[in-house]
Amino acid sequence: MKRFTCDELVELITAYLDDALDQPERERFEAHVASCADCGRQLGRFRETVRALRESTPERKLSDGTRDRLMSAFRARRHRG
Template identity: 55%
Template sequence: MNCDELVELVTAYLDDALDPPARARFDQHLEECDGCENYLQQFRSTVTTLGRIECDDLDPGFRNRLLQAFREFHS
């Protein structure tokens, strides 16, 4: 597995949705790549932080910009 593949699979990894061979390749890559290990930890931290924010707490303009950024990232 390379870094680009890991980035594509990170949400499935965190959701425990990878099949055993893919999870093994993911874990192997993490052992060999400090950059991806850092990326995974930052991603986890971001998910945890965002999970604490209520939608009603976000400024509507900021919410729209955030959603647009996610859409652009996935396109």
């Protein structure tokens, strides 16, 4: 089974949290997170951010633009180390 790279994983975080990955992709994602502490922290931070946003605006869904900006910020942070 081919493993995801860290960059590939970052691209799939929202799909993972939305339960939009097929079973083989989900298993690869979870295997990577289990073996990569940095990606595990990245996923944890993303979950915390989503949870905080839901609590602050429970009746509204994030716009595509807002989600894109959040993803860009997470990618930029990942590339800085």
